[in-house]
Amino acid sequence: MTLPPIIAALRKHKAGAVLIALQIALTLAIVCNAIFIIYSRVDAVRRPTGMDESNLFMVEQQWVGAPSGDDAASLQKQDAMLREDLAALRAMPGVVSVTPSNSMPLLNSSWNGSAALKPGVDLRGGNARTTYYFGDDQFLSTLGLHLIAGRNFTAADVVNKGFRDNSQPDIIIVTKALADKLFPQGNAVGKVIYLNGDTKPSTIVGEVERLQAPSVDSWAAGFVWNATIAPIRLNGNFARYVIRTKPGQLDTVMRGVRDVLYKVDPMRVLDDDSVKSFADIRANAYRADVGMAMLMAVVCLILLAITAAGIVGLTSFWVGQRHRQIGVRRALGARKIDILHYFQLENLLIAGAGALVGIVLAIGLNKVLMLNFEMSRMPLVYVLGGLAIVMALGQLAVFVPARRASNVPPVVATRSV
Amino acid sequence: MLGYYVDLAVRSLKRSPGLTVLMILAIGFGVGASMTSYSVFRAVSGDPIPWKSSHLYVPQIDVWGPKGHQDGSNNNDPPDAMDYTDAVALMRDHRAKLQSAMYRVSPSIVPPDASKHPINVGGHAVYSEFFPMVDAPFKYGSGWSAAEDSQRAAVVVLNGDINQKLFGGQNSVGKTVNIDGKDYRVVGVLDNWNPKPVFFDVVNTGGFTTGHEDVFIPFQRAIDVGMPNDGNTNCSEIPKGSGFVGLQQSSCVWIAYMAELDDKAAVTAYHDYLDAYFRDQKQAGRFSWPLNNRLRDLPAWLDSEHVVPSDTKVSLLVALGLLVVCLVNTAGLLLAKFLRRSSEIGVRRALGAPRLAIYTQFLVEAAIVGLTGGALGLLLTWGGVHGVSWVLPKEISTLARLDVGLLALTLLVAVVATMLAGLYPTFRASRVQPALQLKSN
Numbered sequence A: 001m002t003l004p005p006i007i008a009a010l011r012k013h014k015a016g017a018v019l020i021a022l023q024i025a026l027t028l029a030i031v032c033n034a035i036f037i038i039y040s041r042v043d044a045v046r047r048p049t050g051m052d053e054s055n056l057f058m059v060e061q062q063w064v065g066a067p068s069g070d071d072a073a074s075l076q077k078q079d080a081m082l083r084e085d086l087a088a089l090r091a092m093p094g095v096v097s098v099t100p101s102n103s104m105p106l107l108n109s110s111w112n113g114s115a116a117l118k119p120g121v122d123l124r125g126g127n128a129r130t131t132y133y134f135g136d137d138q139f140l141s142t143l144g145l146h147l148i149a150g151r152n153f154t155a156a157d158v159v160n161k162g163f164r165d166n167s168q169p170d171i172i173i174v175t176k177a178l179a180d181k182l183f184p185q186g187n188a189v190g191k192v193i194y195l196n197g198d199t200k201p202s203t204i205v206g207e208v209e210r211l212q213a214p215s216v217d218s219w220a221a222g223f224v225w226n227a228t229i230a231p232i233r234l235n236g237n238f239a240r241y242v243i244r245t246k247p248g249q250l251d252t253v254m255r256g257v258r259d260v261l262y263k264v265d266p267m268r269v270l271d272d273d274s275v276k277s278f279a280d281i282r283a284n285a286y287r288a289d290v291g292m293a294m295l296m297a298v299v300c301l302i303l304l305a306i307t308a309a310g311i312v313g314l315t316s317f318w319v320g321q322r323h324r325q326i327g328v329r330r331a332l333g334a335r336k337i338d339i340l341h342y343f344q345l346e347n348l349l350i351a352g353a354g355a356l357v358g359i360v361l362a363i364g365l366n367k368v369l370m371l372n373f374e375m376s377r378m379p380l381v382y383v384l385g386g387l388a389i390v391m392a393l394g395q396l397a398v399f400v401p402a403r404r405a406s407n408v409p410p411v412v413a414t415r416s417v
Numbered sequence B: 001m002l003g004y005y006v007d008l009a010v011r012s013l014k015r016s017p018g019l020t021v022l023m024i025l026a027i028g029f030g031v032g033a034s035m036t037s038y039s040v041f042r043a044v045s046g047d048p049i050p051w052k053s054s055h056l057y058v059p060q061i062d063v064w065g066p067k068g069h070q071d072g073s074n075n076n077d078p079p080d081a082m083d084y085t086d087a088v089a090l091m092r093d094h095r096a097k098l099q100s101a102m103y104r105v106s107p108s109i110v111p112p113d114a115s116k117h118p119i120n121v122g123g124h125a126v127y128s129e130f131f132p133m134v135d136a137p138f139k140y141g142s143g144w145s146a147a148e149d150s151q152r153a154a155v156v157v158l159n160g161d162i163n164q165k166l167f168g169g170q171n172s173v174g175k176t177v178n179i180d181g182k183d184y185r186v187v188g189v190l191d192n193w194n195p196k197p198v199f200f201d202v203v204n205t206g207g208f209t210t211g212h213e214d215v216f217i218p219f220q221r222a223i224d225v226g227m228p229n230d231g232n233t234n235c236s237e238i239p240k241g242s243g244f245v246g247l248q249q250s251s252c253v254w255i256a257y258m259a260e261l262d263d264k265a266a267v268t269a270y271h272d273y274l275d276a277y278f279r280d281q282k283q284a285g286r287f288s289w290p291l292n293n294r295l296r297d298l299p300a301w302l303d304s305e306h307v308v309p310s311d312t313k314v315s316l317l318v319a320l321g322l323l324v325v326c327l328v329n330t331a332g333l334l335l336a337k338f339l340r341r342s343s344e345i346g347v348r349r350a351l352g353a354p355r356l357a358i359y360t361q362f363l364v365e366a367a368i369v370g371l372t373g374g375a376l377g378l379l380l381t382w383g384g385v386h387g388v389s390w391v392l393p394k395e396i397s398t399l400a401r402l403d404v405g406l407l408a409l410t411l412l413v414a415v416v417a418t419m420l421a422g423l424y425p426t427f428r429a430s431r432v433q434p435a436l437q438l439k440s441n
Helices: A003-012 A014-046 A072-090 A139-143 A176-182 A218-223 A250-264 A278-285 A287-321 A323-331 A336-372 A380-406 A410-414 B002-015 B017-045 B065-069 B084-093 B130-134 B146-151 B160-167 B199-205 B219-224 B243-249 B264-283 B298-304 B310-340 B342-350 B355-391 B404-430 B434-440
Strands: A056-063 A095-100 A112-116 A128-135 A147-150 A159-162 A171-175 A192-195 A201-208 A227-235 A238-245 A275-277 B056-060 B098-105 B108-110 B123-126 B138-141 B155-158 B176-179 B182-190 B215-218 B256-260 B294-297
Touching (some): A003 A014, A003 A336, A014 A287, A014 A336, A014 A380, A014 B310, A056 A072, A056 A250, A072 A095, A072 A159, A072 A227, A072 A238, A072 A250, A095 A128, A095 A139, A128 A176, A128 A218, A171 A176, A176 A201, A250 A275, A275 A278, A278 A287, A287 A323, A287 B017, A287 B310, A323 A336, A323 A410, A336 A380, B017 B310, B017 B355, B017 B404, B056 B264, B056 B298, B084 B243, B084 B264, B098 B130, B098 B199, B098 B219, B123 B219, B130 B256, B146 B219, B155 B176, B160 B182, B176 B215, B199 B256, B215 B219, B264 B294, B294 B298, B310 B355, B310 B404, B342 B355, B342 B404, B342 B434, B355 B404
Parallel strands (some): A159 A227, B123 B215, B155 B182
Antiparallel strands (some): A056 A275, A112 A128, A112 A192, A147 A201, A192 A201, B056 B256, B056 B294, B098 B256, B138 B182, B155 B215, B176 B182
16 A cells, blocks of 8 residues: 555545644644643652651641740740640550641641751751751651651750740751752761751751651742751640551541540630541642642543544545445455555544644643743653554544445445445 | 524434534533633632722832842742731821731630630731721621721621621621630621632732631731731741741731722822832831832732632633634534535535525534534533532632523533534535536436
């Protein structure tokens, strides 16, 4: 089979061929961008936080009528209330460990600042941006973080301060990502850094493998793995507790936790949103991403189905139109397989032309999305993948009508109507 | 004649049911997907206060200077919120018709019924002019007075939901509510006012939030009792003082500000005032960098804050792409369908039908496909709008809703789009040479 007769025949139904090619071009452009969006969202959702996420939940609560001042007496009162809660929670059956914490990964509430190797730089300058976690000696064990160098906090390290107190901690644990950024030669443990442009040094005593920043939004993407953990109980009229339970006891402990806290002090706000499993926090944080990925997947499926159906429809029409010609070719000695190949090759030609335009459109669409919507550059592999998909789709769709064409008996050549 | 064409079209469509179903499905899915994404887009990009948005302005003052925009992502824009010093100074100068500084609070309320646990509410600390400025609808009572602003009066405006929860929806004006352990007198109850986006304080709410506006209390009162801000605090340097008072003395920004300026002259005057204010402060030694103020009206402000999620825009773009593919597909199928009937066209033309008649006949057929596809599109849009609540974040999906306008638009888009797709096939059909067709038969 040679191409010239196919091209000559295509000239006879330019419009249909152009429409199919256009459809394939648009399909390719949209599908590879959509798949790229799906992949980047799934990738974001699947990245591990660095925690052991099972059997973990969080309580957010607010005391009513607690001293709200920043003076020493108020702080000590607030701290006493916090410690009373911690003791009650730690005494609950089924609880493995508890830490107070200002936030946790994937929770939309964060404290961020900068870390510098020199004292007194600008707050927004520094050598790296970092997010802050404040917890006690059970912070690492409760979140299930992996300490890869140095030591954990001890109970003696833990101090308390008001949540608007801007003084910097004496000692900190940092993530490997932050340590590597600040000290590319390694051995961050024992070194001193300056937080938030302060002149007071903070000593790194340990390094954890990985801990994600709370925010999953794009503004935090630049320092999402840079975290600094300080051994501090933050005092205010509110507190968050992260609680790890024994396997299988998460639900029981979550159900019982409000009664336990109300028993310590009934004057507090503990509503339906106050107790959240980490699974819920995760689902909530990534809801938009998962939703977007699902929308794109639905659009891709509809698009491919419609394009395939369109190819089947138009090719069927052509087969009907050329019924006699096919009969003549068969009568002149063409085999069934030749007829089949004719239509397959014809589709390959049309789809190929469409796909070439589609590649340009796909890259153009990606450019538009990059310019306007904080999208990153689409790797070429997505274009190639999209190309493979639409070409395969074309061949699949054309097979049914092409088979029907190949079954046209040679005898139709002899019939005049 | 039109009735005859409808009859012809129905017969023709019945003759090749497979092709017809295919076209209807293509139109239906194309329209359904685009109208679903459009409903979400419409919900989040709508003007929350259309009758007034061009009169509401958000001033920005560059209190940080160059070191504040080191990340370079914001086009040298000054901070999008205000520090306490400037917010209070602008309120004191009172140069706009109406204006209010505001910050988000999240106090606790102890219900009058002692057996109930305290609850947490959301709301804003605002000035008295806030209510007339944003046209907040009152069900009972009204806002507080300017005098109560300066007296730091313990008064509160409740929203409908919280009034329902605390007072069973009764007129609670004059009653007392315990907020953060202190008694506040109710002066007004709003009629369930929850504008989306929360246009008056985008900075602390992000625009779309599941949080409620339950209470509004006087700004200076909230400052006096040390009610902390529950929103974003951004600093270019660490506050020297500690606590909430330290925050108020710092250059950290955490206060939203809005002013009503009713005509061009007022806008110009206010802009000049802002610039003069900056120069004054520069003279006083607070700033060492050049003037870099902004005064945006509400639509421009919402745009600069990227209130419409980019996902929504991308979805709309992709869905429109899908619609175009569906139309190209329909055009192809209609072409096949129409040209298959070349001999029929030839006979009609030979019997004296003008081209216009052929046009009408085939456009009627396209319109019927479009109408049927549109009906399917309606169903799919209905399903889609209800289905987005499964996949999109709650604060956005709950805003998307169906109304008569959207339904009418769905049908209109379907019919017009299909007829557009049918134009070329119809043109081709009308060009069929009668002689050629009659001969070949």
